[in-house]
Amino acid sequence: MSKLAAQIIRKSRLVIVLVALITLFMGFSLRSLKINPDVLSYFPKNDPEIKLFKYLGEEYGGNSLAMIVLATEDIFNRETIATVHELTNRLRLDPGVAYVTSLTNTLDIRSDEYGFEIGRLVNEGNLPREPEELAKLKAYTLSKEMFRGNLVAEDATATLIICRLQNGEDQVETCRRLQEIVAEIGPVEEIYYGGIPFMILDLHHMITADLKILIPMVSLIIILFLYLAFQKWEGVFLPLLSVVISLIWTLGIMSLLQIELSIVSNVIPVVLIAVGSAYSIHVFSKFTEVDTEQRPFPARVHGLATAMQEVGTPVFLAALTTIAGFLSFIFGSYLVMIREFGIFAALGVLFALITAFTLVPAVFALKKGGSAPTDTTYKKGKTENTGLTSRLCTALERLVITRPKTILWVSILLTLIGLAGIPQISRRVDLIEYFQPQSLIRQAETILQEKFGGSGLIQILVEGDIQDPAVLQEMEKMEAFLLAQDDVHRTQSLVSLLKELNDVMGEGRALPDTRGKVTNLWFLLEGEEIMGQLVNPSRTEAVIQAMMEGSLETKRVHELVTSINEYIAGVDSELVTFHQTGMPTIYRNLDQSIISSQFQSLTLAVLLVFIVMLYMLRSLAGGLRGLIPIGFTLVLIFGFMGLSKIPLDIATVLVAGVSIGIGIDYSIHFLGRYHRELTKNQSVKSAVQTTISTTGQAILVNLLTVAFGFVVLIFSQLVPLQRFGILVAVTMFSSGFGALLLLPSILLLSSTGLKLRPHRSLEKNKNASLDG
């Protein structure tokens, strides 16, 4: 390490040029970085339910439903009907749209004195204009189950235009065009956009806005804290530069690998700025600590190299644990986007480490050696330092020395409170959770829920001889079962069409009783647009569709999926088989994946951290004790989630891994320094004191920077990211508490202090090994 550091310091110019070149290249490739907020695209391709969902989307005219609601006092007025008609015709011409269904083009089967009619509800060539015509249309539409609550609200205050989006088209772009079409026509009615595709479009806007707002904000916070801590601009400039460069490298590589920014990985910039600055802070502060006098160049190089060696190992280990924390998402994760987040956040941390070890010393070496003595640098002993953090440290130090038992009891109390909160953690996986309560898309979902029974698509694939009346009867039963579920509405399948036609043929609203009748009726339906959404050309498969309320609690989603599956298991599989997919199934898989991700990544992260601790402390007891702060932190975060009703979701699932990764750093730095102080033949007490006043201060600076850096996420437009920010801030404070108060108190209270067998690389004075 010291050789490498000496090399870097000697060849500082070369290092700087190299870093600059790489950064330029990466910065250039950054321009093609894309955003893809579509959650579905990050599901593993081999998941059978996702496969089925995609299959149905491809074969049956798309299962992404973009829904446009027109709301007004009574939609059965001349203008609104004309607007719906115009919208329908314009929207269906869009290349991204497979089908449009609305009041003015929906299939209607009716029978009157002029004969029976399989036609449109509204005659497009002659739209109703007169009040009597409109009143007649209203009465007729609301009298039919096919339309009431499906395309028109029961109170006639809203009507729905459903656009089925083509699979494989860029749905974000399509939705944007759809909104443009609507804007061009400029309806006077209130317009709401709902359904997953519009949510994804909004997420896209929000991610872009987030990146623009959050990155400058978090940078500003970091500048502020670094300046407060170091009170020199170099101290601000270098860590920030290092982190910005590592960010450019990371996003540049993502862009080169054509990996798109997801609703999870868009948080990487904020995470990196907040987390990655720590390494250069430690290196920089150590350098300022040793590089205080004017020295001739070789001596200075030696001094800096030694400093690098001293600070190098804990910084390296700290980065390693953070990387481990992020990498833990790779193995535990079912969602590709969480895996990508893990990989690239880890890569970013690695880059931050590399720049801290290369760029920071190189730039430092370029300075004229030695700071002026008037500079209040960060580690010149507590008496000289008047900075905020140093005063805080002094207070902490006094607290630890005088009240270790109180700290222990407070910790135990907090742990108990945390434990009590854990069982109350709820889980949310639905996309609507991403939006603020006052957002337009939430309002749209509320209307869709109240007037049209929700926006979450449930699809049942039916396999069998679809023209067999027995199969149709099973489908009818399946639909009845679905409708009997509390949160399911609006089923759609061939069954209702065949029943209507059978009625017209004079045999009542029931399914035809012979195959011949089915095939005869089929003839009438052939070529109708809707058939492509309901049955395959060879009539061996059909689809039953239903709508589910968009924002159901995860527990309810599980129940729903389970009960449907139980029903399916009871069906005679010789005759017909059903397969369930759609939003509830996807949400259930997502939820299960979040839980197993959480479990696996936690286990893995704790294990990795334990190994690092063992390596560093060379003692089982020491390793275990090093885990205390992290255990404490985890209990506190999960307890906090339970008590503050922050659910476990796609974003907050990352918190545990991130907090282990970041939080453990404090213990590593603390124990590293403590150990070195101890080997200098200090007593446990004075070793603790020195550690708190030196490393403790760096920890505190880092803690505050990271915590406030993440608090910035509160300004994110994405609700899970807000929660993520709050949770990481809580994590930082609790792991700071763990490392700066709880850990030293334990060290003080255990009679011998922490017995350590020093690791060679940490050992400055080999003779002073405590347990030797």
Added chain:
Amino acid sequence: MNRPLFFFIFLLLLPGLLLPTVFATGFTAEQIMERVDQTLSAAQDQEMRVKLVITDAKGNISQREMVMMQKGNDRRMVKFLAPPEQRGIAFLSLPGGLNYLYLPAYRQTRRIASHVRNQKFAGTDFTYEDMEARKYSVDWEAKLLGEEDGLYCLELIPKAKTNTDYGRLVVEVKADIFFPVKIEFFDKGNKPHKVMVQDKLEQINGYWVAREAEMKDLQAGTSSQMFFTEVKFDSGLADEIFTERYLAR
């Protein structure tokens, strides 16, 4: 009332009056379309077998066969022969918008209404409008775009009162016999929507007829072909064929 007007298609697609084969020059656009209307409107009666081949956007093919009989301009009977499960389904169209459907499995005849014009006929790419026996010279404002290789090329814009799904048509008319061989259909946004080509022109009993017609939906990627065989003109079809009673036979 959906499937009703379907018979009219044949007026457009099939038969035609034998017209003077004199190569005509110096016609105005309106005159050309009037001659086309004459060509297309009616022999005394006609009878033919029709094979329908429908290709969906994924390339799946389905086939259908039927017998079509027409007397005068406004009486038509269509009976499906294949596929087997659709055998016996029959349509009857009589003057005054009276349309009847017979479903053999129900042994029932039902009257069907007929005013939906932009829907697909029997699963094909032809809509009812495409199949109507309309007179071009009455409904459309014609403009002669050019004359080349024995073809007139005309642009048709709907007249104000014309009820149509299309914004504009471009028609190619074989100049010597006034038979339309190609029609491009543009939607109201002026995007190409469909193309119909009539091929294998033949003279039977003195009437010109296309033995093949194909309609392609450019937006949906589907296509429908029709093959006409056993074409007979003026064979003296009995009036009793065009009755409700005959539907069930």
